[in-house]
Amino acid sequence: METIMHYSCETCPIKSCAVETLDIEELLILQKNCGVRVFKKNETIFQQGSLTSNIAYIKSGLVKIHKKGPVKDQILKLIKPLRFIGIPTILGERLYQYSATAIESTSVCYIDTDIFRMLILGNGKFGNEIINELCKDEIRFFERSINQMQKQIHGRLADALLFFANDIFQNDHFRMPLSRSELGDFIHATRESVTRSMTSFKKDGLIEITGKNIVILDKPSLMRVSKTG
DNA sequence: GCATTAACCACAG
DNA sequence: CTGTGGTTAATGC
Structure with a gap:
């Protein structure tokens, strides 16, 4: 091939x-x-x-x-x-x-x-x-x-989501190219923790998740989480 | 002590 | 492959 x-x-x-x-x-x-x-x-x-x-x-x-x-x-x-x-x-x-x-x-x-x-x-x-x-x-x-070393999981995930939106796709609506497990490998967390953190973001209205599709709804708050954890 | 964080495990779609 | 829930060890009031 x-x-x-x-x-x-x-x-x-x-x-x-x-x-x-x-x-x-x-x-x-x-x-x-x-x-x-x-x-x-x-x-x-x-x-x-x-x-x-x-x-x-x-x-x-x-x-x-x-x-x-x-x-x-x-x-x-x-x-x-x-x-x-x-x-x-x-x-x-x-x-x-x-x-x-x-x-x-x-x-x-x-x-x-x-x-x-x-x-x-x-x-x-x-x-x-x-x-x-x-x-x-x-x-x-x-x-x-x-x-990665100094933030806890919410901060690390927020970093990753902002990275995809800002640097990779230049769009707040994107399709996550990594599996949950890979995303865990990327931010040094287990796939379970990634899921948990994601659902917590969703619950707080920061993001919208439909499978691999992610929409950042409240970027300022996400940036705050990135900063403070 | 008590709460929080996050990994580990098991089970179910 | 994912989401959820219970358990558990470490850490911090």
């Missing part, structure tokens, strides 16, 4: 900021060393423990980055389109230290790791954009980590 096809990097309308800095020659090199593949919902893009292959650029869809912990699987972050995943593999680790799975139908552009490294070495602007990406990502991760 692999659908690898080639296309023109030069005319790609959704280039990353980094690739935007490349000249024609570099784009041609990139072109020869990348390929697109579409993943279905719940399909594994790469798995923790398997051999590392390429750097991946998410063109469309939604991806979860997750890792097996001592107790259970944890979703470390969700990646929306026009971002790279797997850059850390450039360190040269033989095995992936974490997994990436499509949670919606996702289109990925693979870039050969050695070519990626070569572009960084040969083009300072390209390297700079990649560093910027990694820095922003780290800041975001710190932010999320501290919130």
